Amino acid sequence: MRPEHWVYTIPLRLRSLFRWAQADQELDDELRDHLARKTEEYVAKGMAREGARRRARLELGGLEKVREECREARRVNGIQDLVQDLRFALRILRKSPGFTSVAALTLALGIGANTAIFSVINAVLLRPLAVEDPSHLVYVDEQWRGISPGLSIGNFIEIRSENASFRKLCSSNSAGFNLAAGEMSERVFGEIVTADYFPTFGVQPLRGRTFTAEEDKPRRSQVVVLSERLWRARLGSNPAIVGQTLRLNGLPYSVVGIMPKSFDPLLGKTAVWVPAAFGPNQLTNYDVHYLSVIGRLRPGVSLTQAGSELDVLARRLQQEHPIDDKERGLRVISLTTALFGDQSSVLWMMLAAVGFVLLIACANIANLQLARSRERRKEIAMRIALGASPRRIVCQLLAENVVLGFAGGMAGVLLAFWGVSAIVAKGPGNVPRLDQSSVDARTLMFACAVALLSSFLFGLAPALRSASTRVSSVFKESTGTSTGSRDRIRSVLVVGEISLALVLMAGAGLLIRSALLVSRVNPGFDTTNLVVGRVGLPDASPAVARQAFERMIAAASILPGVQSAAVVSRAPLAAASSQSNGLIAEGRPLDPSSVVNAELQIISPTYLSTARVPLKAGRDFNARDTRDALLVTIINETLARTMWPGTNPIGKRFACCESGPQGRMDPVWHEVIGVVGDVRARGLDQQVQPTFYLPIGQMPPSAWDWIGRTLDFVVRTRGSAFRADELRTTVASIALGVPVYGLSDMQQKIAGTLEASHFDTFLLALFAAVALVLSSVGIYGVLSYIVAQRKHEIGIRMALGATQANILRDVLCYGLRLTSIGLALGLAGAFGGTRVLSSLLYGIRPTDPATLVVVAALLALVSLLACWIPACRALKVDPMVALRYE
Incomplete structure (x- = not known):
């Protein structure tokens, strides 16, 4: 066909589509005119008019056939048929409001749950970072004994200067700042970054500029870049703020730029950025590993190629710096994986769970449709007898399912709006x-796709069965007699529902058991009436900071309602982890292979008694433990077992934290004076780490820089008499304008650490409960249908002497047989499927037999109840009524 002819036919086809009645009338007029002319032509040749008309009709081939061929030539029949099918579907569904309502609501549950979870996945995982070409951004970290501590400054500088894989490479380190805001400072969180941080991400500032290379050098003017959120919320969107001065940590910083609110590449809700300005000593430091390093790959460089180059650099660093870099490797992963790795598996698991719920819902609706298809056999047979093709029957029935699917989809979207709001409001903060x-445009497209797919899932089998109806056999059937045969397709659907429900229930049961086990874990200290807040004195010298904290402890201890007070570098169950150090026990070689990694806690002498951490051996710290006395330490039981297994650690020594007069090979030794119980500092469900405690009076001067001169204030109260405002006022009176932030009681912290796991457990348990209800409804529906279809047969059997026990056993056995097959398949699926929950479980294996047995028994019990109701209904069949039914 020539292009101009194709273009010419478009208006004709559109006219046939939108003005089809007029087009059909014109076609009829044209055919009648053609038939009349042919008739007259044959009459003119001498034929009788009746014979001429008959000859003309035969030559034309039949008016109806020609009409259909002409309509097909317009190539719009399919659209017209679809419109007719949709209109007919609406009429049919309106005539069955009960079926339509139940099916739509069932489908809405599945589609709504899927849409809500997908909206979360879309926001968290699928939405790209608001940076230039995020696919080329990578995260570089060190690997040491299975952990990723971050890079040292020295390693970062060498990698940046010698790599060929990265176009840009920058470093970042999170920090807290006291922002002067009137009489009281406000704590804001930011990052200390190198000058190429912003060019690496390729985002331009909203106002002003970012850092220059000169500003990223020591002893230069102090500058800061603000986030748009801070600028609007705390600075009143002042357009003249660029060039003005703010006080951070008591020091003046000149504002040079404002980044847009969408710029949060490390997802830390950063408020301020300041230059790192590494000094000469820092640039040659290969010992302290804490930097987050982000790079932008050069065009054409893959992750594998970058990783191979870093492997070569890592081996060279190991040779050049054996004390600091021995056993340390380098790894490169995509930035998206680094940021979302912990969340992606859980979210995809949740989407799989709601996918199971949707499959169960589709199976239920398919069962309902199969039952309706049997009731509509005569209607379908009549349409086939009148000339409808199997393809036409299937299309019409699928149109009904599409209408039903989109009705459920619209209701599901409404449920999704509510579900997303609930997830955002109640979801974990991490x-x-x-x-x-x-529920944005992408989510709506997902909902439409799920609705359409669901329509085919639950509608294809009933449509194909209806299209294969044998007309002769249907019309031979008497009105009331039905085969009553047990439908294999419906039975398979019920078995699938039960197996999927069991997999979901097994996962929920494992998470519930895990949560119960975690709730019984002893945290290692007394959490009742314990209040924790954080205080930072970043602008103070080490001596001034120590004296200020000691005065705060003394003043807080005499406040009304306070039993005791103390400070610790990082309180248990805090959001961030403690500082870690490598320890070498006395008598072992001064070599990295002898290092035991342990978490450092700097505490005041009153901390262990305030937190009520049990002292297992030795003594506690006291005021005499200063730098002028013997350097001492207290260790936890895990560290004692790790460093000196089977022996008494009291009096033993280890090297850590600082070097002696002769350099790094002349370490400073600390003597163990006490052993305390293990504290689950990282969370109740986390493994206890080797930990050692140093008294605040003996902490190395450099340690104040490690902790940013920021400590957690721990207060043991006497109940509700304690007033947090008095503690804030006390701290501010000693350190002018310094805020106490993150103030909460320990019970709230425990709840916060378990928030994510409890929310995951709640969601999966909710989905499992819906699956349980839907599967029980499915088996109930199948048995109810079978009883209704076999009512005549049951009446005959009872008339011939069958007892109620025989009837009851027959119905129950069939239902329990389906349940048993479903349970067997479900247990097999649970053994494999629940392994994805391994990282979420505590104290229990993914294949825990007790859990699987309990959920299988619960599902069997509910299924038995669902079987019992139709079975009891079968017992009420009156033989006389059933025999008279014909």
């Missing part, structure tokens, strides 16, 4: 970008 979840 999920990045969760608050950005919404």
